[in-house]
Amino acid sequence: MAVGYLPFAGSASAADEGSWMEWVEVDGWVEGARSVRIRSPHDALMSRVWGRLKLSAEVGDMYALLSIDAQKNWGVEDETGVDLHEVWMEYAADGWDVRVGRQVIIWGKADGVQITDIISPPDYTEFITRDLEEIRLPVDAVKFRLLGNEVDVELIWIPVFRAAVQPSADNPWVLEQDTPKDVRVMVSPVDEPETSLENSEIALRVSAFWSGLDVAVSAFHTWDDNPAMHRTVAGDDGGEVEIHFSPEHHRVTVFGLEFSRPWSDFVFRGEAAYYLGRFFEPQSITGNPLKKNALHWLGGVDWTPGNDWSVIAQVTGAAVVDHEPGMAAEKHAIAGTLHVSKKLMRQTMTLSNMLYYDVGEQDFFDQIKAEYAVTDYLHLLAGVDVFGGKGDSFGRYRDNSQVWFKARYSF
Numbered sequence: 001m002a003v004g005y006l007p008f009a010g011s012a013s014a015a016d017e018g019s020w021m022e023w024v025e026v027d028g029w030v031e032g033a034r035s036v037r038i039r040s041p042h043d044a045l046m047s048r049v050w051g052r053l054k055l056s057a058e059v060g061d062m063y064a065l066l067s068i069d070a071q072k073n074w075g076v077e078d079e080t081g082v083d084l085h086e087v088w089m090e091y092a093a094d095g096w097d098v099r100v101g102r103q104v105i106i107w108g109k110a111d112g113v114q115i116t117d118i119i120s121p122p123d124y125t126e127f128i129t130r131d132l133e134e135i136r137l138p139v140d141a142v143k144f145r146l147l148g149n150e151v152d153v154e155l156i157w158i159p160v161f162r163a164a165v166q167p168s169a170d171n172p173w174v175l176e177q178d179t180p181k182d183v184r185v186m187v188s189p190v191d192e193p194e195t196s197l198e199n200s201e202i203a204l205r206v207s208a209f210w211s212g213l214d215v216a217v218s219a220f221h222t223w224d225d226n227p228a229m230h231r232t233v234a235g236d237d238g239g240e241v242e243i244h245f246s247p248e249h250h251r252v253t254v255f256g257l258e259f260s261r262p263w264s265d266f267v268f269r270g271e272a273a274y275y276l277g278r279f280f281e282p283q284s285i286t287g288n289p290l291k292k293n294a295l296h297w298l299g300g301v302d303w304t305p306g307n308d309w310s311v312i313a314q315v316t317g318a319a320v321v322d323h324e325p326g327m328a329a330e331k332h333a334i335a336g337t338l339h340v341s342k343k344l345m346r347q348t349m350t351l352s353n354m355l356y357y358d359v360g361e362q363d364f365f366d367q368i369k370a371e372y373a374v375t376d377y378l379h380l381l382a383g384v385d386v387f388g389g390k391g392d393s394f395g396r397y398r399d400n401s402q403v404w405f406k407a408r409y410s411f
Helices: 395-400
Strands: 024-037 047-059 062-073 081-093 096-103 139-147 151-158 183-187 201-210 213-223 228-235 241-248 251-263 266-280 290-306 309-320 332-344 349-358 363-373 378-388 402-410
Touching: 363 395, 378 395
Parallel strands: 183 241
Antiparallel strands: 024 047, 024 402, 047 062, 062 081, 081 096, 096 139, 139 151, 151 201, 201 213, 213 251, 228 241, 251 266, 266 290, 290 309, 309 332, 332 349, 349 363, 363 378, 378 402
16 A cells, blocks of 8 residues: 655755655555466466565655565576665756666657667566566666756766676576587676776767657667677687687667657657667677677557557668678568557456567567456456567577466555
């Protein structure tokens, strides 16, 4: 049960006159989740209890948030434990504000796809089957904003690098790699940037809000969330070959553009991110990553025809500048998403279908979901995640198609 807080327009001493319960809000949620693999051996891919406790307080122009995650995960033991999710303080003044601490930062206007939304690195422990709210990882940052009537300026400084999380160890989302019999593989620890002023990440975003049009441009000088797998190859002709992998994160600069425009029952959206100096993996196990520039883009339309229907269609693409033969990435890649949802039973039931389709690979990921609000606090969810096709994007997870059930209690 939430505990209300009382905002203060005067000095902080007003808070001292009453109990801390009067100015601290406590809320959060607890969720149990279980899934079963559709294909043999029909084992559990997901089995966990996950909770989040949030404490927030507002005193005058100051606001603070603390959120803690606790999880028991029977499917991925590394996920079990207690973790500090967010902890930050914010000061809001007339025309500007500043937030300091561990925080989740969201950019972009896309649905279920990250193009310019790259400040918070992703957690792919369960690939992309989780909601984006669970995929985004918080970063330790200082975020300063100048707030105008039509133009906002946002400056972000991230002194501590945080990498993306990939499935590892006993995680069922780890895929076996095909290694030739005469090849021996060694892997060094990942070379991550040390914490220093020169290794800081910095981002700038300018947003404009005009009548019927929102536009934002951005620049982000960062480190690639995923390391490049550099190789050293040794061995005699006709004998055993030894490949030594040396994972290393590299600097990359990303320029972004976003826009959205409503019209009638539609909202048209677009995003683009241009990467300077990104490393791409080779097709050959003995090759080395190649440094190239790349463009990621998205165009989409939201349609709300009424009667609690929602339809969101998007087309995404990626292009590698100066593409070379032997690169694992295609010169041009096209994919699409279609998200259809409908509310029923006086808006207590939501049915939705989110489809991802890779045009080049001709494979797909389809998440069908039903959510029922038993009460304002208790929600029951059930769904199926289907991976199909013979490609190497979604199709390689075809054996991980699953049926899942969740129950979430919010307080």
